[in-house]
Amino acid sequence: MKIVADSGCDFTTEMKNNSNIVQVPLTLQINDEIFSDTLDLDIVNFRNKLRENKKNRKTAAPSPQLYVDAYGGDEDVFVVTLSSHLSGSYNSAVTAKDLYFDDYGKKNIYVVDSKSASVGETLIVNKILELKEKGLSFDEIKNEICNFRDNLNTYFILENYDSLVNTGRLNPYVAKLAALLGIVPICGADDGHAVLTAKAKGMKKAYLKLIDDITKKCSDTENRVLYITHIDALEKANELKEVMMSKLNFKECHITEGSGLCSSYADIGGLIISF
Numbered sequence: 502m503k504i505v506a507d508s509g510c511d512f513t514t515e516m517k518n519n520s521n522i523v524q525v526p527l528t529l530q531i532n533d534e535i536f537s538d539t540l541d542l543d544i545v546n547f548r549n550k551l552r553e554n555k556k557n558r559k560t561a562a563p564s565p566q567l568y569v570d571a572y573g574g575d576e577d578v579f580v581v582t583l584s585s586h587l588s589g590s591y592n593s594a595v596t597a598k599d600l601y602f603d604d605y606g607k608k609n610i611y612v613v614d615s616k617s618a619s620v621g622e623t624l625i626v627n628k629i630l631e632l633k634e635k636g637l638s639f640d641e642i643k644n645e646i647c648n649f650r651d652n653l654n655t656y657f658i659l660e661n662y663d664s665l666v667n668t669g670r671l672n673p674y675v676a677k678l679a680a681l682l683g684i685v686p687i688c689g690a691d692d693g694h695a696v697l698t699a700k701a702k703g704m705k706k707a708y709l710k711l712i713d714d715i716t717k718k719c720s721d722t723e724n725r726v727l728y729i730t731h732i733d734a735l736e737k738a739n740e741l742k743e744v745m746m747s748k749l750n751f752k753e754c755h756i757t758e759g760s761g762l763c764s765s766y767a768d769i770g771g772l773i774i775s776f
Contacts, residue, residue, distance in 0.1 A: 508762050
């Protein structure tokens with residue numbers, strides 16, 4: 502079995518070392534400079550350019566041909582993409598499936614709309630691996646992974662409001678006032694849409710507000726694995742891990758570093774969590 506994931510997925514070290522997991526990169530643009538969001542992207546250089554350019558950022562979904570190339574071989578294929586409400590990556594992967602069938606004949610390919618991003622995708626990839634190791638069939642994994650996806654929760658704690666303004670989700674004047682007051686935005690994934698769910702005065706209060714929201718929505722954290730991805734903010738990620746594990750008692754917690762795509766949207770200092 503092969504798993505194909507777009508670069509909205511934050512790859513762990515284990516995933517990078519697994520030859521059965523293939524990444525398909527999005528294209529990133531800052532001003533006139535183009536980057537391919539591969540696992541080899543110079544992330545330090547890319548983030549330095551993000552710091553210098555707050556507004557002129559664009560992203561583009563992988564072409565269908567990149568997905569067609571990734572589907573090659575005799576194995577069954579599961580594909581995990583960014584939420585179809587956030588990117589055209591899902592549609593590109595589905596188009597590629599039809600193209601592959603036309604050129605090479607049919608085989609088992611299933612495209613999963615993560616309805617999430619970042620470590621939300623990471624959790625789905627890991628769940629597919631777990632189900633395969635348990636000996637489930639292709640069709641059984643399809644059913645299980647959709648149920649798993651629909652029960653995932655993803656949140657974003659942002660250092661600033663730039664990405665919300667740039668994507669039209671927040672009035673720039675409101676954002677400027679909130680920034681002056683030191684108000685931290687908390688966003689969540691609502692059926693694949695990124696929405697502003699809460700605001701808090703300062704990062705520590707943001708953590709507490711996040712925990713309060715999770716407590717209301719999720720009663721089985723002790724059975725869940727928590728992933729935290731950070732955008733050049735490892736110290737903050739460790740602080741959040743300590744608070745989350747002490748208050749909510751997740752089964753496990755892992756910290757990863759955000760990809761180029763996630764860096765573009767969550768921005769420097771941002772945190773993304775999923776469980």
